[in-house]
Amino acid sequence: MNLQFNTHLADSYKSNVQKARVLSEDWIAKNMFCPICGNPTLSHYKANKPVADFYCNHCHSDYELKSKRNKYGTLGTRITDGAYETMINRISSFNNPNFFFLSYNADSVINVLLIPNHFFTTDIIEQRKPLSQTARRAGWIGCNINIASIPDSGKIFIVRNGVEIDKQYVLENYKKVKSLQTKNLDNRGWLMDILTCIDEIQSNEFSLRQVYEFVDILKQKHPTNNNIEAKIRQQLQFLRDRNFIEFTERGKYRKL
């Protein structure tokens, strides 16, 4: 992987948005493997294809690329995306692609993060303020993807702080979370919530009682559910069946 951008490509573009697009897409096309199946390259969809930006011609996974530039190439907590409603519809109909979040400084890639599509819930999509009446697209509502609210296991780094992560490690990380796919949005939401609670518990071993401490927070997110404890136990069972956590003794678990 060569972390340098081919900056000459941007010379003929005036707008910063276009420059960013040209450089980051060129970088992915030349350097990125498929983090889902390990295929050495990804293919570029023709311009303006609404589904995604890249695809793998081996496992047929789709990828959308979002990039951001700043002085230190930091990723930050939010990534700006397109129309709010479109994004919510895509998540709700299970046809959102996997995402690459790429951040860079003047001329080189500092972070590349894969968020698998099954980690997207409507909770992580934030509505931006409608564009003002004087704007060309007055009233249009965009969205931000709140990376900070995605569980740690759904953030698979490929490049982190300017350092390339070993490809085998990336593939193993994906394999570990692949089993967490669900075909029900409500289940997905609960699963992400419980994963987030487990992330908050610092130690590797934890008890059911520790997860119950999040009941009040979960109640605020799911006000119509009157049996949060049962839901917690159900999700822990799901995670246990998928070898994400193991049961050590009554009411005790270990992260795997």
Ligand SMILES: [Zn+2]
């Ligand atoms: Zn693939």
